[in-house]
Amino acid sequence: MPARLQSGGIGLPLGFDARGHYRNPIRPNVFFTGFCLIANDAYLGAGAFEGVSDAGDLLRHGASAWQLWAFGAATVPLGLWLWHNQAPHFGLGSRARPVPPGAAWITLALLAVVLALEFVFG
Secondary structure (H helix, E strand, C coil): CHHHHHHHHHHHHHHHHHHHCCCCCCCHHHHHHHHHHHHHHHHHHHHHHHCCHHHHHHHHCCCCHHHHHHHHHHHHHHHHHHHCCCHHHHCCCCCCCCCCHHHHHHHHHHHHHHHHHHHHHC
């Protein structure tokens, strides 16, 4: 059951990352995949302590807390590994590369769309 619930949370980003991992030198997909691995699994691991939210649902459907913690213990380090040495691609650190203006504008436009959707549907 946990794998089915998590397939959209980490499965899709991992699939996109595996598809384009070596083709894109800036690799925002690697950052996104690492973020999903860390955020989703830290969320499940922390929720297992109190049995709340998705972790609580998994526990009520028969998963054990140790399974949620083991899943997080396996995937959070993978997310950190994916993040390793990504800072220069985002204009950060001592080896920072310039961020293309087009990438900055696209990011700003996507942020505006997400915020508008949150205000309309949130």
